[in-house]
Amino acid sequence: MNVIQQVLFAVALIAAAVIITRRVKYIAGAINLGRPEDRSDNSGERFKLMMLIAFGQKKMFTNLTVALMHLVIYVGFVIINLEILEIIIDGLLGTHRVFAPYIAPVYPFLIGVFEVLAFGVLAVCVVFLCRRYLTKVSRLQPENHEEMRPRWPRLDATLILIFEIVLMIAFLTWNASDSVLRDRGIGHYGELKGIVPDFLISQYLKPFFSGMSDGGLVAYERFSWWFHILGILFFAAYVTYSKHLHIGLAFPNVYFSDLQPKGEMKNMPTITKEVQLALGIEPNITADATGNAAQANENGEQPSDLGKFGAKDVPDLSWVDVMGAFSCTQCGRCTAACPANITGKKLSPRKIMMDTRWRAEEIMTGKQKNGADYTDEKSLLGDYTTVEEINACTTCQACVNACPININPLNIILQMRRYKVMEDAQAPASWNAMFSNVENNQAPWKFSPSDRFNWADEINNK
Amino acid sequence: MADMTAAGDEPEILFWVGCAGSFDDRYKRVTLAFVRILNHVGIKFAVLGPEESCTGDPARRAGNEFLFQMQAISNIQVLNGYNVKKIVTACPHCFNTLKNEYPDLGGNYEVIHHSQFLQQLISEGRVKVADGQPFKGRKITFHDSCYLGRANKVYEAPREVLASLDADLVEMKRVKANGLCCGAGGAQYFKEPEPGRKDVNVERTQEALATGADTIAVACPFCMTMMSDGVKNQNREDSVKVYDISELIAQGQGL
Numbered sequence: 135m136n137v138i139q140q141v142l143f144a145v146a147l148i149a150a151a152v153i154i155t156r157r158v159k160y161i162a163g164a165i166n167l168g169r170p171e172d173r174s175d176n177s178g179e180r181f182k183l184m185m186l187i188a189f190g191q192k193k194m195f196t197n198l199t200v201a202l203m204h205l206v207i208y209v210g211f212v213i214i215n216l217e218i219l220e221i222i223i224d225g226l227l228g229t230h231r232v233f234a235p236y237i238a239p240v241y242p243f244l245i246g247v248f249e250v251l252a253f254g255v256l257a258v259c260v261v262f263l264c265r266r267y268l269t270k271v272s273r274l275q276p277e278n279h280e281e282m283r284p285r286w287p288r289l290d291a292t293l294i295l296i297f298e299i300v301l302m303i304a305f306l307t308w309n310a311s312d313s314v315l316r317d318r319g320i321g322h323y324g325e326l327k328g329i330v331p332d333f334l335i336s337q338y339l340k341p342f343f344s345g346m347s348d349g350g351l352v353a354y355e356r357f358s359w360w361f362h363i364l365g366i367l368f369f370a371a372y373v374t375y376s377k378h379l380h381i382g383l384a385f386p387n388v389y390f391s392d393l394q395p396k397g398e399m400k401n402m403p404t405i406t407k408e409v410q411l412a413l414g415i416e417p418n419i420t421a422d423a424t425g426n427a428a429q430a431n432e433n434g435e436q437p438s439d440l441g442k443f444g445a446k447d448v449p450d451l452s453w454v455d456v457m458g459a460f461s462c463t464q465c466g467r468c469t470a471a472c473p474a475n476i477t478g479k480k481l482s483p484r485k486i487m488m489d490t491r492w493r494a495e496e497i498m499t500g501k502q503k504n505g506a507d508y509t510d511e512k513s514l515l516g517d518y519t520t521v522e523e524i525n526a527c528t529t530c531q532a533c534v535n536a537c538p539i540n541i542n543p544l545n546i547i548l549q550m551r552r553y554k555v556m557e558d559a560q561a562p563a564s565w566n567a568m569f570s571n572v573e574n575n576q577a578p579w580k581f582s583p584s585d586r587f588n589w590a591d592e593i594n595n596k
Numbered sequence: 597m598a599d600m601t602a603a604g605d606e607p608e609i610l611f612w613v614g615c616a617g618s619f620d621d622r623y624k625r626v627t628l629a630f631v632r633i634l635n636h637v638g639i640k641f642a643v644l645g646p647e648e649s650c651t652g653d654p655a656r657r658a659g660n661e662f663l664f665q666m667q668a669i670s671n672i673q674v675l676n677g678y679n680v681k682k683i684v685t686a687c688p689h690c691f692n693t694l695k696n697e698y699p700d701l702g703g704n705y706e707v708i709h710h711s712q713f714l715q716q717l718i719s720e721g722r723v724k725v726a727d728g729q730p731f732k733g734r735k736i737t738f739h740d741s742c743y744l745g746r747a748n749k750v751y752e753a754p755r756e757v758l759a760s761l762d763a764d765l766v767e768m769k770r771v772k773a774n775g776l777c778c779g780a781g782g783a784q785y786f787k788e789p790e791p792g793r794k795d796v797n798v799e800r801t802q803e804a805l806a807t808g809a810d811t812i813a814v815a816c817p818f819c820m821t822m823m824s825d826g827v828k829n830q831n832r833e834d835s836v837k838v839y840d841i842s843e844l845i846a847q848g849q850g851l
Contacts, residue, residue: 196774397747398696402661406701409665415673444659473777473800478793526790529657529782530742535773551659565658568786572663576649577615578786587645589617589624593631 136228143225143363150367157374161460164498168453173390180389183540188388193538203258207298210251211381214305217248221363230322234330246334249306253335256302259295266291273466281485287464290376297372301365308358310339315351323355383461384539390454391540396531399548404441444552447513448494451546458541459490468533468543474526481526483533483543489518490546515550524550525562597642597678607642609713610675612685612694615650616817622824623686623817629846630686630710636851637722641684647674651693658783665701668693672703686710686842688743688816689781695748709744710842711754711815718760718845725848731763736844737809738765739800739823740775741816754815757841761848766807776800778826780818801826805836812838 173180186192191208194201220233234241265271274291276282313332315323332340343351373379380387410416445451468483469475475482493514500508515521527547534542555561561569568578576583600607611634617627634641652667675683683705685691695707717723725731736758744750751772758765770776779789779796789795801823804812812827814820824838839847 395692395696395748397692397743399656401697401700402665405661405665406669409662409669412666413669413673415669443661471774473779473796474790474792476776477779477796477799479790480792481790522790525787526784526792527782528742528777528779528784528796530777531746532742532774532777535746548657548659551657552661553659555659556661561658561660562787564787565783568658568783569655569660569663572650572652572655572667576667577619578650578654579615579619581619583649584646586613586618586648587643589613589627590631590643590645592628593635 140226140228146364146367147222147225150371153371154374157371160498160502161374161379163501164494165453165456165460167449167494167497168451168456169449171452171454173454176393179393183391183393184385184389187538187540188384191538193540203261206251206254206258210255214248214251214255217245217305218363218366221359225363231326231330234326238329242331242333245309249309249333249335252302252305256299256306259298259302263292263295266295273470279466279469279482279484280480281482281488282464282466287377287488290378291464294372294376294378297365297369301362301369304358304362304365306336307339307342308355308362309333309336311343311346311351311355311358313337314340314343314346315348315355318348318351320348320352323352377462377464380461380463380539383457387457387461388540390457392454392534392542392545396534400545402443402552405443442553443556444554445546445549446515446553446557448490448497450553451490451514451549455542455546455549456490456494458543459487459494461539462487462491462541463539464488465538467536467538468541471532471536473528473530473532479523479526480520481523481547483547485523486519486543486546487541489514493518515553519550521554521560524554527551597644598647600642601678606679608640609642609682609684610678610680611641611643612683612687612690613643613648614685614687614690614817616820617686618648620817620821623820623840626686626817626820626840626843629840629851630842632846632851633714633717633723633842633849636849637717644674644678649674651690653689653693654783654786656693656697657781658786668698668701668703672698672701675703675705680705682706682708684708684710684713686815686817686840688741688747689818692743692747709748709750709753709815711744711757712750714757714842714845715753718757723760723845723849725760725762725845730847731761731844734763734811735766735807735809736761736763736811736813737768737804737807738771738813738815738841739768739778739804739819740772741814741819742775742777742781744815745775746773754813754841757845758813761844763811766809768803768807770803776803778816778819778822780822785818785821795826795829797822797826798829801830805830805832810836811844812836813841813844814838815841 191201191205194204220231223232224230266274272278274282276288282288312323313336316327316330318324319327343354346354373381442450448456462484464484466484472481472483496512500510524547527544529544529548531544534544571578571580575581597607597610611631613627616623618624649671650667651671652664655667656664683694685694685707688709691707691709694703694705698705714723738754738758740751744754755765776799777796778800804823812823814823820838820840827833827836827838
């Protein structure tokens, strides 16, 4: 019987490892759909940022209550997983609480800590479900936000909370049933009698099990043990499909996030080349990306391909932007801070990130099915995100500021605007008028450039 | 600037007036207020006058990178030609673009916003608000500009400038890093807003009015227009005024 369990456990473990490896490759492939961009600079500053914002959750603490609740789940997740090491060894070797005899003095304390955290996680998950469905926190409601209306985002959020609750119940009742078996001195459970006492929380659950027969207790102990560990393996695989990837991706996402001032837009060196030629200036810019083009120009030739300006689809974005899309937990703090969204415009920074992820997955799945060269007729801008959305942005950077893990929806919006204006030559008529004023009158309005200094008349004529 | 250079002279600082400061009737008054302060303190400054051109910010934010770089590179040629080292501007958009985006194109200057410049003058004691305190007991609320605040983390300078007025500074609900945009940024100023329930400037003005302030202080030409329009929209233009921080300082000095 024990051997069968051991074999089954090994099979489950291997199956989970295979599925997760496959999914990690899929996600890495999807992120690499994005353009290469060097972010190997300033490693010290980046590490510090990662420790503060990802590890230390600094930006969560703009709302203390929510931050503390999230912290319970986060610490619980990390620390309770230490217990998984023992569970895996027990599962493979057919032992029971293998560490207990070796670390007897601290073992009950450790399990006590796990139990307190498990209870905390359970309670917070209940509160989080209430925030979503009873007190109806605005940014989570499909009534207020179009991108939360499809079934999957809502189901995903609900499933994961229920899942955590069930797993924590399994863990606590497993300890309780095990304690009763230990008291009764049944089989190998009894071997730990006198070594392992009752645990901090599960001791209060013992009355539920004291009326059960020995056989029934052993059955429940086995059921809850298996349920708990299979649940964790399932959870690990499920996370790779869900918005909860942030538990891992938050760290690289913060590490590789933008370091420049939030107001700075990235330069386009290929354009600089063109402009310098147009103005008759010797091209002398340092940007390395244009090295090839510069050489071509020295030989008096036009570079054959300037590449696409801006972004129409996921492969036009930087891999950092695509990673942001996979790191996004759809919490909606960006959207709640967005002036366009607050005043009822269609733009929602969260939707920009979700669109980017869905489109990246669509391309990736297409390539997996039909080969690496596969392309379809769809694109991020047009089939997912609309021009009305990107044009509503005030570039105020509130979304960038609000994101607890430094995702930058604004960058994606601006890249799409560049595509729309420079590749499609489409802009609202009044923007075109503004462009032509800037070009011809050196100001966004139609004033004569020679009148620019007229304001001084009032002082000079005094 | 051309005159100064011709005379073999060099200014302490170049005042980048910006398009709104040059052409917008309301913001020209801000330009004049700031210039009066500079003259009063005896700062040797220059302006480019007709040689100044749009920094290209609205073109870049709207997606027209080509036009932006045309403007930027031409401006950099002018600025470098005069060997400009230090620039002050009363426009956060010009400030952000000159400071953060021109270096990539070969324009490296020390760029400060007029709120920072005024703060320096005040802390050095060169600008003192006259006795008699025209602001005592008045309530002022400051609206953070995105391109000054979030974009460049200048939150305290304008507040310290206002603090020197000895008025009652009241804060809105969403301030500093969480400040709500006036609705003009990202070239929104130059087109009609997308369909929605409400205009952004109305949302922000309502928040400002809720503080009970009689003065909304701004530090950006576009915030100035948006907030002034918002106050009109709420029919409060008789009781609530929108001023740039330099206008308040100039008033305080009796300039």
